[in-house]
Amino acid sequence: xxxxxxxxxxxxxxxxxxxxxxxxxxxxxxxxxxxxxxxxxxxxxxxxxxxxxxxxxxxxxxxxxxxxxxxxxxxxxxxxxxxxxxxxxxxxxxxxxxxxxxxxxxxxxxxxxxxxxxxxxxxxxxxxxxxxxxxxxxxxxxxxxxxxxxxxxxxxxxxxxxxxxxxxxxxxxxxxxxxxxxxxxxxxxxxxxxxxxxxxxxxxxxxxxxxxxxxxxxxxxxxxxxxxxxxxxxxxxxxxxxxxxxxxxxxxxxxxxxxxxxxxxxxxxxxxxxxxxxxxxxxxxxxxxxxxxxxxxxxxxxxxxxxxxxxxxxxxxxxxxxxxxxxxxxxxxxxxxxxxxxxxxxxxxxxxxxxxxxxxxxxxxxxxxxxxxxxxxxxxxxxxxxxxxxxxxxxxxxxxxxxxxxxxxxxxxxxxxxxxxxxxxxxxxxxxxxxxxxxxxxxxxxxxxxxxxxxxxxxxxxxxxxxxxxxxxxxxxx
Amino acid sequence: xxxxxxxxxxxxxxxxxxxxxxxxxxxxxxxxxxxxxxxxxxxxxxxxxxxxxxxxxxxxxxxxxxxxxxxxxxxxxxxxxxxxxxxxxxxxxxxxxxxxxxxxxxxxxxxxxxxxxxxxxxxxxxxxxxxxxxxxxxxxxxxxxxxxxxxxxxxxxxxxxxxxxxxxxxxxxxxxxxxxxxxxxxxxxxxxxxxxxxxxxxxxxxxxxxxxxxxxxxxxxxxxxxxxxxxxxxxxxxxxxxxxxxxxxxxxxxxxxxxxxxxxxxxxxxxxxxxxxxxxxxxxxxxxxxxxxxxxxxxxxxxxxxxxxxxxxxxxxxxxxxxxxxxxxxxxxxxxxxxxxxxxxxxxxxxxxxxxxxxxxxxxxxxxxxxxxxxxxxxxxxxxxxxxxxxxxxxxxxxxxxxxxxxxxxxxxxxxxxxxxxxxxxxxxxxxxxxxxxxxxxxxxxxxxxxxxxxxxxxxxxxxxxxxxxxxxxxxxx
Numbered sequence: 001x002x003x004x005x006x007x008x009x010x011x012x013x014x015x016x017x018x019x020x021x022x023x024x025x026x027x028x029x030x031x032x033x034x035x036x037x038x039x040x041x042x043x044x045x046x047x048x049x050x051x052x053x054x055x056x057x058x059x060x061x062x063x064x065x066x067x068x069x070x071x072x073x074x075x076x077x078x079x080x081x082x083x084x085x086x087x088x089x090x091x092x093x094x095x096x097x098x099x100x101x102x103x104x105x106x107x108x109x110x111x112x113x114x115x116x117x118x119x120x121x122x123x124x125x126x127x128x129x130x131x132x133x134x135x136x137x138x139x140x141x142x143x144x145x146x147x148x149x150x151x152x153x154x155x156x157x158x159x160x161x162x163x164x165x166x167x168x169x170x171x172x173x174x175x176x177x178x179x180x181x182x183x184x185x186x187x188x189x190x191x192x193x194x195x196x197x198x199x200x201x202x203x204x205x206x207x208x209x210x211x212x213x214x215x216x217x218x219x220x221x222x223x224x225x226x227x228x229x230x231x232x233x234x235x236x237x238x239x240x241x242x243x244x245x246x247x248x249x250x251x252x253x254x255x256x257x258x259x260x261x262x263x264x265x266x267x268x269x270x271x272x273x274x275x276x277x278x279x280x281x282x283x284x285x286x287x288x289x290x291x292x293x294x295x296x297x298x299x300x301x302x303x304x305x306x307x308x309x310x311x312x313x314x315x316x317x318x319x320x321x322x323x324x325x326x327x328x329x330x331x332x333x334x335x336x337x338x339x340x341x342x343x344x345x346x347x348x349x350x351x352x353x354x355x356x357x358x359x360x361x362x363x364x365x366x367x368x369x370x371x372x373x374x375x376x377x378x379x380x381x382x383x384x385x386x387x388x389x390x391x392x393x394x395x396x397x398x399x400x401x402x403x404x405x406x407x408x409x410x411x412x413x414x415x416x417x418x419x420x421x422x423x424x425x426x427x428x429x430x431x432x433x434x435x436x437x438x439x440x441x442x443x444x445x446x447x448x449x450x451x452x453x454x455x456x457x458x459x460x461x462x463x464x465x466x467x468x469x470x471x472x473x474x475x476x477x478x
Numbered sequence: 479x480x481x482x483x484x485x486x487x488x489x490x491x492x493x494x495x496x497x498x499x500x501x502x503x504x505x506x507x508x509x510x511x512x513x514x515x516x517x518x519x520x521x522x523x524x525x526x527x528x529x530x531x532x533x534x535x536x537x538x539x540x541x542x543x544x545x546x547x548x549x550x551x552x553x554x555x556x557x558x559x560x561x562x563x564x565x566x567x568x569x570x571x572x573x574x575x576x577x578x579x580x581x582x583x584x585x586x587x588x589x590x591x592x593x594x595x596x597x598x599x600x601x602x603x604x605x606x607x608x609x610x611x612x613x614x615x616x617x618x619x620x621x622x623x624x625x626x627x628x629x630x631x632x633x634x635x636x637x638x639x640x641x642x643x644x645x646x647x648x649x650x651x652x653x654x655x656x657x658x659x660x661x662x663x664x665x666x667x668x669x670x671x672x673x674x675x676x677x678x679x680x681x682x683x684x685x686x687x688x689x690x691x692x693x694x695x696x697x698x699x700x701x702x703x704x705x706x707x708x709x710x711x712x713x714x715x716x717x718x719x720x721x722x723x724x725x726x727x728x729x730x731x732x733x734x735x736x737x738x739x740x741x742x743x744x745x746x747x748x749x750x751x752x753x754x755x756x757x758x759x760x761x762x763x764x765x766x767x768x769x770x771x772x773x774x775x776x777x778x779x780x781x782x783x784x785x786x787x788x789x790x791x792x793x794x795x796x797x798x799x800x801x802x803x804x805x806x807x808x809x810x811x812x813x814x815x816x817x818x819x820x821x822x823x824x825x826x827x828x829x830x831x832x833x834x835x836x837x838x839x840x841x842x843x844x845x846x847x848x849x850x851x852x853x854x855x856x857x858x859x860x861x862x863x864x865x866x867x868x869x870x871x872x873x874x875x876x877x878x879x880x881x882x883x884x885x886x887x888x889x890x891x892x893x894x895x896x897x898x899x900x901x902x903x904x905x906x907x908x909x910x911x912x913x914x915x916x917x918x919x920x921x922x923x924x925x926x927x928x929x930x931x932x933x934x935x936x937x938x939x940x941x942x943x944x945x946x947x948x949x950x951x952x953x954x955x956x
Contacts, residue, residue: 040551048547073518093580100575101625147579
């Protein structure tokens with residue numbers, strides 16, 4: 001009873017306090033639990049199942065595109081971390097340092113990986129000799145630690161799960177192709193699997209990864225108008241290769257440095273799912289990532305034949321969707337609330353009268369639409385409905401993003417948008433760091449990316465008035 | 479050419495130097511690579527693929543038996559580790575301590591998990607209130623660190639990948655049932671997936687897990703006669719529950735502590751695969767765990783139609799096995815050696831004459847048997863052959879284990895067996911620690927387990943002569 005009571009307590013409305021609404025959901029939908037470890041959270045079965053589904057989708061795509069999984073040590077010697085100057089500057093302030101093994105002090109400090117470029121580089125330098133050894137296209141699923149002062153579940157935690165791809169290539173063209181290809185794998189997953197539209201583009205130099213030549217990003221817009229950087233792909237050029245000596249003998253017999261990329265996506269995407277699709281009743285999960293797509297709830301389940309029919313339907317439908325029956329002794333109303341909170345895309349109600357009429361009640365989580373459906377049609381209707389829900393969620397998110405994107409051409413308009421129009425702001429930029437910093441300081445807006453789909457919304461930089469061709473998405477960000 | 483040369487250099491013969499043979503294989507079959515991180519190794523694609531297959535097998539079994547995956551933080555506060563007395567004594571000497579986050583010293587040291595009982599206990603105490611919340615049956619896939627002085631790839635490394643199951647139950651009977659069920663899942667995997675026989679049994683109190691009431695184990699016998707503890711399952715009784723306050727309100731309204739289990743299996747099993755099946759030409763992989771089950775090697779591949787036919791066969795056979803074509807410009811002989819080293823179960827050779835005769839040459843890795851097989855029969859013949867190879871490897875390992883198991887009834891016989899007969903030693907034991915310690919000291923033998931299948935090989939303890947019913951497997955162990 002305790003659990004039920006907690007579940008049906010209303011959560012904070014997102015209009016009243018978006019941050020509290022978010023915290024309520026992650027706890028009450030049982031995605032995470034806090035522990036005594038500061039800044040880290042426990043991924044509970046329902047939260048972890050989301051990550052497993054994301055892993056399943058991506059791992060398949062990575063393998064289809066010729067990548068192999070490996071596993072690197074989690075500890076990095078301080079001297080190795082320091083080999084690439086920009087990289088160590090970027091990460092050293094936020095790593096956890098291991099200083100003792102058992103009761104003995106270590107001769108050299110080791111940091112827990114905040115990311116694994118240095119380890120991959122050392123390994124590549126060891127195993128690559130000739131052009132025959134190229135390309136190497138590796139990926140790793142692991143946890144990393146970045147010591148954060150203020151944390152929020154999924155969005156910013158000291159420890160998080162992610163994948164990091166690391167590849168090396170003969171030519172600059174191949175490396176650039178790989179960088180963009182993997183960004184597209186992320187963007188496609190957001191559209192096809194998570195029903196979330198993204199803006200694809202390149203980060204400014206100020207916002208790029210420590211040690212990268214160029215960083216590309218997918219940026220998604222949350223319900224509250226803030227942007228979430230949701231996946232990044234970096235072209236390192238030869239920077240790391242030169243620092244770590246990753247060289248190969250080419251077909252011409254000459255020694256050259258490799259061209260390198262890395263790309264990563266983390267459990268942060270679960271935060272995006274929550275903040276793009278959720279509502280005041282809880283999570284709304286896009287069907288393809290949902291651990292349970294259809295929840296069968298027997299009505300008057302003590303009556304003869306009801307539980308048996310529910311179980312029979314589960315068996316029949318398990319071939320076309322991920323389905324469960326809740327046969328616990330909670331009241332149907334409690335169960336409805338629980339699976340609304342957990343965002344299960346479809347609910348199926350079946351009671352004595354339904355059985356008599358050879359029908360069931362289907363209820364969509366996203367629209368709450370109720371449908372009476374013949375039992376004979378379920379195996380075709382349910383997969384079709386799941387696709388409809390996916391499409392509807394995507395369309396809704398696209399529409400919201402369009403409505404929450406403001407184009408500005410003058411400082412006054414930018415002021416107004418920053419203060420009164422939550423969402424993306426499109427504005428021209430001269431590519432000077434000074435203007436980017438001023439926009440950050442004056443309006444509280446960071447550059448999200450220079451989108452691939454450029455539009456010349458004006459001829460001049462919104463900040464300094466200098467002529468430019470570059471349009472940038474600006475926003476407040478998580 | 480460099481890589482080829484390395485591959486066909488003969489490896490050390492296992493009769494000459496078993497440890498060096500092992501090290502040669504793990505490197506030359508490209509399972510691992512060393513890094514600058516002491517005691518940790520890099521799992522290369524071929525080594526990691528073995529782990530992925532083991533994960534795939536086990537994760538399915540875990541889910542079929544009602545377990546859910548979760549993820550706990552990797553860092554444990556010192557005060558939390560200390561809550562269960564035996565547990566902290568067992569693990570504190572071998573943990574890595576994090577003392578600084580960024581540039582700031584921490585107010586409390588955190589250790590990198592050597593195992594996660596303490597975190598699961600804290601979590602269970604937070605989320606369990608009533609009997610309705612029981613059982614909880616969780617599993618976690620992660621990496622752990624245990625600071626080891628001397629390390630060997632897969633067998634003993636400072637960091638390793640594993641799974642750890644953690645469950646809590648209402649009754650002692652349920653907990654005991656779970657403990658044995660999961661031990662059997664491990665044993666079944668060894669037999670059905672890895673083609674390795676094991677001895678199942680209970681550990682002595684001296685050898686049990688720090689904090690457990692009883693530890694059960696599967697012990698496998700390596701080629702050199704040493705035992706490898708390959709998976710363990712623990713019944714904790716109420717020990718941890720009392721230390722961490724994991725209580726629930728029963729149907730009777732009374733508060734009780736839960737009964738608890740944990741069970742784990744690590745990348746160590748890859749060491750078992752190598753040391754049970756391998757030979758002086760390299761790895762021999764049991765087909766069901768092999769990343770590639772069939773390697774197609776085109777002969778005279780420059781001749782018209784050969785590569786096309788190889789590719790056509792790959793396409794056709796990819797429905798019945800994991801198959802690859804090596805179309806690189808290395809000589810076929812180099813390729814034969816390479817895939818022998820890598821232990822690919824079946825090799826398929828196809829050249830112009832074969833094509834003319836509508837046939838191919840199949841070569842088994844385990845027996846080196848060559849077979850001429852009609853192309854029309856491949857789709858039925860290959861899966862059958864893979865099963866035959868699995869069975870043959872298992873039978874061979876069973877036979878070796880039988881031959882390398884010695885029964886002793888007197889101290890003299892034990893002396894002789896310990897010195898001259900590598901393998902398991904069966905002998906009676908009085909269950910006194912003093913005798914167990916003496917056997918360790920005098921003969922260098924540790925108790926591997928009290929097997930479930932007891933045989934009364936004598937009436938009295940091999941050490942002190944006291945009457946007893948308990949038979950123990952003894953051995954030298956990794």
